[in-house]
Amino acid sequence: MTAHVLMQALGLVFDPYVLLVIFCSAIFGLFVGCIPGLTATMATALLVPITFFMPPVPAVAAIVTATAMAIFSGDIPGALLRIPGTPASAAYTDEAYAMTLKGQAEVALGAGLVFSAIGGLFGTAVMIAFSPSLAEIALKFSSFEYFWLVVLGLAGAVFIGNSSVLKACISLLLGLLIACIGLENPAGHPRFTFGLNELMSGVELIPMMVGMFAVSELLRYVTNMDPPMKIAAEKIGNIFSGMWDLLVKYKWPLVRGSALGTIIGIQPGSGADMASWMSYAMSKKFSDEPEKFGTGHVEGIVESGAANNSSLAGAWIPAIVFGIPGDSITAIAIGVLYLKNMNPGPTIFVNNPQNIYAIFIVFILANIIMVPLGWLTVKIATKILKVPRNILMPIILLFCIVGSFAINNSAWGVVLILFFGVAAFLFEENGFPVAPAILGVVLGTMMEENFVTSMIKSDGNPWVFFTRPIAMWLAIGTIIILFWPVFTWAWGKFRGKTADSPVQTPQA
Amino acid sequence: MKFNDAISGALLLALSIAVLVAIQAFPKIPGQNIGPGAFPGLLASLLALCSLILIFRGLKERGAQKWIELGAWLQSWQHLRSFLVTVACLLFYVSLSGTLGFIICGFVVLCAMMWTLNTRPQLFIPIALVATLVIHTIFYKGLRVPLPWGVLMPIAW
Numbered sequence: 001m002t003a004h005v006l007m008q009a010l011g012l013v014f015d016p017y018v019l020l021v022i023f024c025s026a027i028f029g030l031f032v033g034c035i036p037g038l039t040a041t042m043a044t045a046l047l048v049p050i051t052f053f054m055p056p057v058p059a060v061a062a063i064v065t066a067t068a069m070a071i072f073s074g075d076i077p078g079a080l081l082r083i084p085g086t087p088a089s090a091a092y093t094d095e096a097y098a099m100t101l102k103g104q105a106e107v108a109l110g111a112g113l114v115f116s117a118i119g120g121l122f123g124t125a126v127m128i129a130f131s132p133s134l135a136e137i138a139l140k141f142s143s144f145e146y147f148w149l150v151v152l153g154l155a156g157a158v159f160i161g162n163s164s165v166l167k168a169c170i171s172l173l174l175g176l177l178i179a180c181i182g183l184e185n186p187a188g189h190p191r192f193t194f195g196l197n198e199l200m201s202g203v204e205l206i207p208m209m210v211g212m213f214a215v216s217e218l219l220r221y222v223t224n225m226d227p228p229m230k231i232a233a234e235k236i237g238n239i240f241s242g243m244w245d246l247l248v249k250y251k252w253p254l255v256r257g258s259a260l261g262t263i264i265g266i267q268p269g270s271g272a273d274m275a276s277w278m279s280y281a282m283s284k285k286f287s288d289e290p291e292k293f294g295t296g297h298v299e300g301i302v303e304s305g306a307a308n309n310s311s312l313a314g315a316w317i318p319a320i321v322f323g324i325p326g327d328s329i330t331a332i333a334i335g336v337l338y339l340k341n342m343n344p345g346p347t348i349f350v351n352n353p354q355n356i357y358a359i360f361i362v363f364i365l366a367n368i369i370m371v372p373l374g375w376l377t378v379k380i381a382t383k384i385l386k387v388p389r390n391i392l393m394p395i396i397l398l399f400c401i402v403g404s405f406a407i408n409n410s411a412w413g414v415v416l417i418l419f420f421g422v423a424a425f426l427f428e429e430n431g432f433p434v435a436p437a438i439l440g441v442v443l444g445t446m447m448e449e450n451f452v453t454s455m456i457k458s459d460g461n462p463w464v465f466f467t468r469p470i471a472m473w474l475a476i477g478t479i480i481i482l483f484w485p486v487f488t489w490a491w492g493k494f495r496g497k498t499a500d501s502p503v504q505t506p507q508a
Numbered sequence: 509m510k511f512n513d514a515i516s517g518a519l520l521l522a523l524s525i526a527v528l529v530a531i532q533a534f535p536k537i538p539g540q541n542i543g544p545g546a547f548p549g550l551l552a553s554l555l556a557l558c559s560l561i562l563i564f565r566g567l568k569e570r571g572a573q574k575w576i577e578l579g580a581w582l583q584s585w586q587h588l589r590s591f592l593v594t595v596a597c598l599l600f601y602v603s604l605s606g607t608l609g610f611i612i613c614g615f616v617v618l619c620a621m622m623w624t625l626n627t628r629p630q631l632f633i634p635i636a637l638v639a640t641l642v643i644h645t646i647f648y649k650g651l652r653v654p655l656p657w658g659v660l661m662p663i664a665w
Contacts, residue, residue, distance in 0.1 A: 053651045166561055170520060173555040177527065180548045187544035189534055192527075215598075222590035222625065223581035391632070394621030395639050397594065398614050401601050402643055406653040411602045418598040429579065430510055448547040455542050 009357030013365065018058045022362065025062040026369060029069030030377045033076075034384045035392070036083040036229070037221050040070035040272065044332045045213040046396070048206050049403025056340040057358045063333050064316075064359065065366040068120055071272050071308050072374055075112035075301075076381045079105055081229045088272035088308040091280040091300075098296030100232045110239030111246060111298050112305045113374040115254060118247075119306025120367035122258035123265060123313025128360050131349075134321045138346035143457065144465055146322075147450040148474035150443050153268035153324040155481045157436045167432045175440020176447070178203055184445060186452040198412045205335035207404035207416035208441065212434055213328070214400050215421025220428070221393055231382055239378055246302060253283055253303040261307030265314020268439065271327025272308040279307035313363055320344050320356060324443065328435045331442045510577040514566025521559035527552035586626075593624040609658020610648075614640040 012018065025047065032043040043066045051059035074086030078093035079100050089096075089112075099108040141149070158168040181192045182202030193199040247254070260282060261275040283303035284293045293300055315326025316333075323344040325331035337344050342355060349356055377384070404413030424434050458464035466475050531545030531552070566573070581587035597617040605613045618636035623629070647653040657664045 050651070166558060166565075170555065170558045170562070173551050173558065176551050177548060177555070180551070185544055185547070187535075187537060189544035191534065191544060191548065192530065219591060219594060222594055223579070223587045225580055225584065225587060388627070390625035390627050391622060391635055393625065394618045394636075395643075397597065397621055398617055398639065398643055401598070401614075401617070402610075402647050402653070402655070405605075405655070406647060406651065409654055411605055414598060414602045414605075418595065418602070421598075422595065426509065430516055432516075451547060452542050460542070 005353045006357055008354035009361055012057045012354060012358040013061070013361045018061055021054065021058040022061050022065045022365065022369075025066040026069050026366070026373050029066030030073045030373060031384060032066070033070030033073030033085045034377060034381060035387065035389070036077045036081065036085055037217060037224075037389065037393075038396075039086045039213070039217065040067045040074070040088065041213045041328050041332070042217050043067060043070045044329050045209045046399060046403065048209065048332060048336055049406050051336055052206065052339065052407060056337065056342045056355060057362075059336055059340060060333065060359055061362040061366075063329070063336065064312075064362050065369075067312055067329050068116075068309060068363075068366045069370060069373070071312060072113055072116040072305075072370055073377055075116070075305065076109060076378060077229075077385060079108045079112070080231050080381065080385065082232070083229055086272075088276050090273065091276040091304050095294060095296065095300050097232065098294065099298065099301075102296045104296065104298075105232070106237040106239045107242060107246075107298055108301060109236065109378050110241070110243050111301045113239060113371065113378070114243045114247070115257075115302045115306045116309040116374075117367045117370045118254060119258045119261055120309035120313060120370070121364065122255075122306070123262045123310030124360065124363040124367065126262045126310075127313045127317050127363070131317050131321050131356075134317070135346040135349040138321055139350070141346075141470065142468070143450040143453040144468050144471040145474060147447065147454055147465065148471055148478055149322055149324060150447040150450065152474060152478045152481065153318065154436070154439060154443060154447075155478055156268045156270070157439045159481055159484060164431060164433075167430075168436045171427065171432045171434065172436035172440045175437035176444040177440075178208075178437075179441045179444020180448070186449055198410075203441070204407055204413065204416065205332075205441065206339075206407050207413040208420045209332050209335065209438065210400050210404050211417035211420030212424040212438060213332075214396065215417050216424035216428065216434075218393055218397055218400075219421060219425040221389070229385075231385060236378055236381070239375060246298060250299055250302045253286070253299055254306050256286070257283065257303035257305075257307040258310040261310035262314035264307070265311030265326050266317050268318055268324055268326050271315055271329060271435075272311045275311035276304040276308040280304040309367070316359070316363075320348065320359065321346060323446065325439060328438050331435075331438045334442055509579050509582060510573075512566045512573050512575045513569065514563045515575060517559045517562030517564075517566055521556055521563065524552040524556040524559060528556070590624045593620050597621060605658070606656055607658050609660045610655035611640055611644055611660055612658065614643065 028047070029043055032038045033040060044063055047062050047066055051062050054062070070086055071088050074084055074089035075096060077083050077085040078089045079096035082093060082097040084090040084093045096108040096112070099105065154172055158172055159165055179202070181199055183190050183200050184202055185191060190200055257279040260279045264270055264275040264278060280300045280303065283300045284290050287293065287299055289297070311327070312329070315330045318324045318326050319330040319334055323334060325334050334344055342348065342352065400417055401414055404417045405411060407413050427434055454465065466472055527548055531549050534543060534545035536543045581591070597620055601613050601617060615636050618639055619632060622632035622636060644655060648655050
């Protein structure tokens with residue numbers, strides 16, 4: 001049975017068309033990641049209108065490959081320009097740049113590449129090992145458990161790693177309200193449509209994401225007043241030399257970073273950026289030579305370079321098992337899967353296991369071809385970095401327009417990218433994070449459906465949410481996360497009073 | 509452009525009140541206590557609560573935070589112009605793509621954007637033309653998206 005499914009999955013992936021898609025999206029991802037101002041999430045948002053026209057497996061393959069490549073390739077401008085190519089590289093940009101100034105650009109980039117690939121494979125291995133058994137448990141879940149899972153996911157998105165919990169909360173609630181628009185609710189009543197036919201079926205996800213992640217980035221680019229960038233090293237040597245020694249020397253940081261990255265990825269709402277910041281901090285804490293950090297020391301790059309790539313695979317675990325995205329990239333990917341009628345969730349493991357296995361294979365493949373293609377990108381990096389962005393950005397804008405038009409063949413999509421682009425731009429200017437909003441939009445329908453179904457099943461008695469065995473544990477977990485800031489705040493007050501030391505007041 | 513939290517909070521509060529008013533008009537489902545308004549109502553109440561906290565915090569920090577802080581880019585004509593041109597390009601496409609067609613609109617959008625980002629006209633006109641035609645070919649021929657021809661309909665290929 002399994003062998004048969006595996007053969008089917010191999011057949012799905014090793015098809016000339018799918019391989020071509022993987023290759024092209026790899027190049028695309030490497031290019032986008034390498035250009036500062038274009039993020040991995042933006043790469044996904046730009047790919048989506050094209051994947052819209054593909055069967056499910058190549059569509060997912062394109063997203064998986066492009067993001068893995070973009071997260072690695074974000075290290076390149078970090079090392080050469082001191083500007084992270086994607087936010088996921090920001091944690092160790094200064095470190096990598098310091099190495100470049102010391103004449104070790106090839107070590108920084110080599111470590112970024114090799115350990116990104118290893119981290120990615122680690123996350124993939126965890127995904128392959130755990131998601132089928134998780135799916136088996138998930139099959140037993142009813143609407144009560146799903147409701148808590150969604151709440152747990154959303155709570156994580158708000159409370160973990162955000163500077164302002166209150167603003168993240170608001171962003172999430174706005175996302176959930178956007179999900180309420182339209183006819184698709186348990187009662188089938190058109191809500192908040194303002195009499196517009198276009199809003200009857202709700203706000204389309206793809207134009208909204210293109211707006212929030214691509215158009216808003218363009219607006220940020222055109223209003224960016226940073227001075228022009230300077231390339232610190234024109235010549236880069238052999239990036240693979242000395243990598244084996246690093247691997248032997250830093251095997252534990254590597255494992256630690258990969259494991260932490262995978263866990264952060266699984267946790268909904270925080271993705272590669274958070275993984276790399278946290279593991280860089282952890283690396284410094286556990287290192288034997290923490291005083292070297294920040295002066296061009298490779299250890300932190302090894303650990304957080306592995307972490308940000310492993311988080312990508314981690315994020316897919318809740319996405320395919322429960323339909324709950326682990327970060328904004330998988331939020332987009334879930335939107336694509338729904339459009340393809342390949343609804344993520346545990347039943348997919350029963351009904352279409354070959355598709356899931358195909359996703360696993362794509363992950364392995366993507367992390368392997370990352371090494372030669374990444375090497376090539378580093379070789380020509382100084383040329384890519386010189387691509388004039390004042391020509392590139394307008395072309396991306398036109399691409400966004402066509403892509404959003406293509407979803408419904410109407411200019412309404414362009415209205416949406418304009419609205420959400422400007423909204424996301426203003427949000428970020430005012431310190432509201434955008435990622436919780438997108439999770440809210442993706443999960444809103446699911447949350448409401450499970451809430452209403454559960455309430456109807458229990459005759460309006462909310463206690464049932466706490467009395468079913470699995471639901472109870474999920475509820476406890478959620479409540480701990482929800483009240484965590486209150487605990488830490490109270491603890492800080494308590495300690496502040498006793499020890500009389502200055503206390504940091506939490507934001508919420 | 510940074511608003512004081514009290515202003516953002518007031519706007520959000522207005523939004524949540526609007527939602528709460530709107531759901532009053534939603535029908536009740538007989539025999540059930542959960543109607544289509546229940547979930548948005550819950551969300552809007554939570555949003556109202558969050559907005560009140562935000563207003564409170566904004567007022568407390570009134571001294572440190574200006575009511576509206578114009579970003580540096582709003583004071584630089586070059587950057588403000590680029591922002592406005594980007595928005596205008598999208599509005600232009602929305603309103604005129606049906607009449608003028610994709611190729612003309614795409615070309616105009618690219619030229620306007622490259623002009624505002626200070627590309628030389630000798631460079632941007634040919635690039636805009638080629639890029640528009642390439643994107644048109646990818647989507648119209650390759651992905652079969654019916655991009656509008658508009659006034660170019662007679663010479664459609």
